[in-house]
Every structure is written in C-alpha cells, then in structure tokens.
Amino acid sequence: MNKITLKDIANEAGVSQMTVSRVLNDKPDVNPATRKNIKAIVERLGYIPNANARALKGAKTNRIGVVVSDIRNPFYSELVGELEDIAGYKGLSVIVSDTNKKLETELTAIRLMELNSVDYLIIAPEGYKTEHLDQLQKRGMNFLSFGVHFEDKDYPEVWTDDYEGGKIVGNYLAGIGSKKPLLIMGNPRKTNTIDRETGFIAGFEESGGNASAIKLEHLKVNTDTCEAYLESELKERTFDSIFCYNDLMAMGALSACRKLGIIPGKDIKIVGYDDVFYANILGLTTVKIPIKKMLETSVDLIINDKREKIEFKPELIIRETA
Amino acid sequence: MNKITLKDIANEAGVSQMTVSRVLNDKPDVNPATRKNIKAIVERLGYIPNANARALKGAKTNRIGVVVSDIRNPFYSELVGELEDIAGYKGLSVIVSDTNKKLETELTAIRLMELNSVDYLIIAPEGYKTEHLDQLQKRGMNFLSFGVHFEDKDYPEVWTDDYEGGKIVGNYLAGIGSKKPLLIMGNPRKTNTIDRETGFIAGFEESGGNASAIKLEHLKVNTDTCEAYLESELKERTFDSIFCYNDLMAMGALSACRKLGIIPGKDIKIVGYDDVFYANILGLTTVKIPIKKMLETSVDLIINDKREKIEFKPELIIRETA
DNA sequence: AATGTTTACGTTAACGGTAAGGTTAAAGGT
DNA sequence: ACCTTTAACCTTACCGTTAACGTAAACATT
Secondary structure (H helix, E strand, C coil), X not given: CCCXXXXXXXXXXXXXXXXXXXXHCCCCCCCHHHHHHHHHHHHHHCCCCCHHHHHHCCCCCCEEEEEECCCCCHHHHHHHHHHHHHHHXXXXXXXXXXXXXXXXXXXXXXXXXXXXXXXXXXXXXXXXXXHHHHHHHHCCCCEEEECCCCCCCCCCEEEECHHHHHHHHHHHHHHCCCCCEEEEECCCCCXXXXXXXXXXXXXXXXXCCCHHHCEEEECCCCCCCCHHHHHHHHHHCCCCEEEECCHHHHHHHHHHHHHHCCCECCXXXXXXXECCHHHHHHCCEEEECXXXXXHHHHHHHHHCCCCCEEEECCEEECCCCC | CCCCCHHHHHHXXXXXXXXXXXXXXXXXXXXXXXXXXXXXXXXXXXXXXXXXHHHHCCCCCCEEEEEECCCCCHHHHHHHHHHHHHHHHCCCEEEEEECCCCCCCHHHHHHHHHHCCCCEXXXXXXXXXXXXXXXXXXXXXXXXXXXXXXXXXXXXXXXXXXXXXXXXXXXXXXXXXXXXXXXXXXXXXXXXXXXHHHHHHHHHHHCCCCHHHXXXXXXXXXXXXXXXXXXXXXXXXXXXXXXXXXXXXXXXXXXXXXXXXXXXXXXXXXXXXXCCHHHHHHCCEEEECCHHHHHHHHHHHHHCCCCCEEEECCEEECCCCC
8 A cells, every 4th residue: 555654744844853743743833834834745645644543643543433233233324324324424433333142242242343453342232241331431432321211320322212212102002992002022131122112001991991901022133024923924814913122123013914915004003113224214103213313422422421321202103004 | 541551561561562572472482481470460450552552653453433324224333333343353443434414424434444554344325426446446445346336447356246136026927917016216316226226127027017107216225114195195006016226215105105005015015125123023024134144254255355245145035015 | 141931742652462583402413 | 423404483574644853953032
C-alpha cells in the first residue's frame, strides 16, 4: 500500500513532524500561514493518517464495535445499518461481529473488538450470562448493553420493556377474541423471552382471556424458522392465534400458512415482534421497537461516557395478520 | 483497557519479549519447554496481541474489509453474514462499510478501509465508475470486485452472468405465456442492469415473445421499493408479469399486490433476483446467485493473491409467484 | 539594557510488536 | 585441547504518531 507519512508531509513543508501532527489534530501553536500550507500539502498528497500508529499511542481510533448474534436477522442488520448511519455522521468506523452460534462465542467476538481497539462497544447480548460483560467492565471498556436489561448490574443499557411488549399483544389478542393462543418463543433462559411471555399471559388474562388455554413452545430463533413445526401443528388447529418471539419466526409461520392455504388475519391471527422492514411488506402485525431512537441514545451515552440505563417503550403496530 | 503486553509475559516467563514473540508467531529457535511455559502464561494471563502494533510493523492485521451499498438489503446482509462465517474460520476480522447513498461515497468507504489497514478488501461496486478501483490497484491494495464485471479492467473479480440471468427469466416468462412483461430495473448505467435487461429481452424473444410489448421502468433500488409506483400502475393492468431487478423490489411489488387484492402467481406473474432468504418465505420465483460459493472463491482468490476473474452462473428458482 | 512573556516551532521518548543480527553456552568434530 | 557449529536465546532499531518538554526569536515590560 501507498505510504505517505507524516514525515513526507513534514519534508515537503519544511517543518517537523510534530508541527504537521499539530495541524492535523487542530492543536494550537502553529502559525496560521504554516497551518494553511500544511493543509494544502496534506490535501494534495492525499495523506491519510495511520490509525494503527494513533491507536498505539493510545489516541482514539474512532472505531465503534457492535456485537450481534446474527447479522442475517433483519432486526440486527437494520440495527447495524442504522448504527452505520449514526456513526458515519460522527466520523466513526463500525466494526461488526456476529456471535453466530457455530464456533464463535460472544466472548471471542468481544476479544476481536479489543484486538481492534475499538473506542466504544455496543453489545446485543445473546445469553443470560454476564461474566464476560463483568470482565469488560473491570477492564474499563466503554461498552453498552443493547436490548437486554440486567436488573442487578450497573452496565449502561438501552432496552425496551419486554413485559409491556408482551402485554399489549396479550391484551390485543384477547380483545379480538382469541381463545387459544400459541406462543412461539426463543431461548427460555433469556430475560427477553421470559418478560414477553409473562407479559403476554398477564395481558391476556387482564383482557378476559383464559391463561390456562395458552400453549407455549420454545424454538430456536434466527434463521431456523418455525416452519416445519408449524406445518404439522397448523393442521390440527389447536390454537387460533400465534404470538412469535420475533418477526423472523412470524415470517416462518406466515410461510407455513401460505403453504397450507391458511389465511393469516382471517383463519388465524399472527403477531410478530421487532417491526422489521419486511413486517410492513408482509402486512404483519407486530410490536415495534424504536430502534433508531434507541441507537441514537446508545451512541450518545457511550461516546459521552454517561453511565445510564434507559428503557424505551414498545408499540403495537396493527396490520393485516391480526 | 487492560494492558497485558509482550513485556508482561516476558517478565513473567523470565525471557525477552522477542522469545515470546517467536512463540506467539510459531517461529523456530525456542526451546520446547520454554515454548510450553510461555504458552501457559499467555493463556493464564489472557494476553491478546496488540493488532495495531502489529499493523504498524507492517505485519498482517488479519482484517478483511467489505464495502456494500446497503447492509439493510438482505442480499448484502446475507453477503456479510456469509463472509463472517468464512472469514471466522480463517481467523479474520470483518470490517463492514456501507456506502449508503446519504453522505458516504464508495470512496470514503474505501479510505476507511485503508485507514483500518485491512489486509484484504472485497468491494461490491455500486456504480459504473472505476477511478477509485484503479487507484486502489495502483496503490497495491489487495482487493476484489464482487458482483460486477468490468470487461476492460484486470481487477480480480467474482461475479455472475447477468445476461444469462435475465435470459432465463425472459425464456421462462414467455414460456408460461406472458405477453406484456414489465421490467422494473435499477440504475440504468450499471452493467448489471443493462445485462439483465438485454438478457431478458433476448430470452423473451427467443421463446416466442414480442419484445416490443415489453415495458421498462428504472426505479431506485434498495429500501425504496417500487410499491407506490405499482399501486397506481397495477390498476390499469397494462402488463401481465413483472421482472424486478432484485428481490427487494419484487417484495415491494408483492406488497402492492396484496394491498390491491391481486394474487401473485395467478393474476400476475412476479419474478425477482438474488434468491434472498425472504424469497423462500414469500414463495417468490427468483434468480438464485450462488453467493456462498462466490464468497468462498473470493476469499480464496484474495488471500492467496490469485489475480483471476471468475464468472458464476445464475439459476432460476421457480416458486409460487410465477 | 536586562528580564519576562509569548509564539512557533523542534527534540526526545514512548506506544507494542517484530525483523535482523548479535551473543552465549553447550555439543560435536578432529 | 582447540575450533566449529548449533540451539536458544538477547539487543537494537524501527514501524507512524503524539505527549511532554525544550528552545530560539520576537515582543513587551520595567
């Protein structure tokens, strides 16, 4: 690769490297004329400062890391996309890593981030374990937990009220006359799952539903859609509505319906979670998470080192499937 | 952040930094016993080598960059996801940047990559301009153009035959009796667009269609779906099939159909391009691009510095919408 | 005229790692 | 017993940048 260094600029301008460095970092103690001249040379030669050398000196790298569990899940790819927008405006590079069940654990993903010396780190924690987050905190990493709330920890966090999210769905489905809902949830050890479940049950009862009629299933989330399961299950019709842990699973349900000739919204009610872009395309009723605002808040918190916990509220988006 | 350095390991082991370095890089001239001991200490202390210092010395950073135009487009997020899988196995970190029309151009994205001293760079070029790619080549960057074929350039490339892709759709739609197809394409200056168009026209005629009946529209790609356009257009029914530049646009068409009560596959034929995950969910007939194989090939080419151009063949996936 | 003050630089050392070359003690050869 | 070889280290210098400190000249102050 091309190697234009500070030295080259300094030689060209007839000054020391330090003076160039000062110009580049907008520091004082430089004659305005010299400054202007150096800037012109930098421009002309197309000099790009070496981020590695900077990082080595302990200066900011302007890199922000995100750890997500599956970039192919639209919720996360939208998250990354939004973050890139926001970060871009602030001159930050985004480094993405997904934990991707196969080999990599969240821990190795985090190591990767440290390796690349990110200034900030946003983690959408997959699990319920917090050891690695505790470690991060001890080591002084400027990170934030996104989407998951750890009651007893003092990490900075930005998340949505999952209990409330479940509840508005429970209220709604009971309200439109569902008697036997099926909940297709994800990992039962995640607080997100538990909150959405218990919220749903509470809401369903509150609006006159019979909680004991609720059927609960825990399936793998992500790209493993619940399609296969549903195909067999849908035939028996032991339920009249489905509430899915996320839109991806709901899309699996929609797909199964289509194959079986069951019309969502009419024959069966289906509700997802996340309000992903495709939910709109598909007419999927879902729970919207204000991801853009949450990310703006997250970036604000993290770059200004505000150690706060901020909860957002979800919102029911009613479309055609329920 | 925690700062365990080579020096710390060296002190602990009672050897010089260089010896530790040799162990870490699997180089010779170290006593097996010493090597074992050092490895144990490294493990125990959880030492992570500083990638910046390495990069500064001109060593490999093990970072691979990808430049895509919109991570929210499932084609690209799947691309990134696959790449992370492949790269992960090889111990590479992936740095993502999207060019994201708003501010950032492809050029700044590329600069970002240089800034972060990636060893390799995969670019899915948005435009038809090649100056920045030429520059990259001159500067000796190890990059590869993904998905776009530049006939007269000698960049390494991996792409699919877009002409063929358009042609199989043209053949197919004429074959199932479409008389008046509508093509909804993207940027008319991209070779991808042109090839898919001309391929379609050729295929349509080849299978007995009347090419002059084809209606052609160029709309913005990406998240700006063609929904609004279609809603008004679909009412008049001046066409009996739609071939979209990509699945995202086809999903917009599907959505418009759903809102207007038009049944895809029955009332109108719809074909997309890319065979994104959601195409399967939606039953969308589309053209499949062997993205996984292409990426494996890309990574192989780029890390082994093979300067080749490799073309892949697309495949028609027939589902319910056509 | 001698002494502070300010401005605009330059010098040095360090960040953490590695390539290149030097050093030492033991082993081997004659 | 002396020389050569080799294994297994160590030392030095440098990658590009910047913090901290140093300094010379210009100007102001008494």
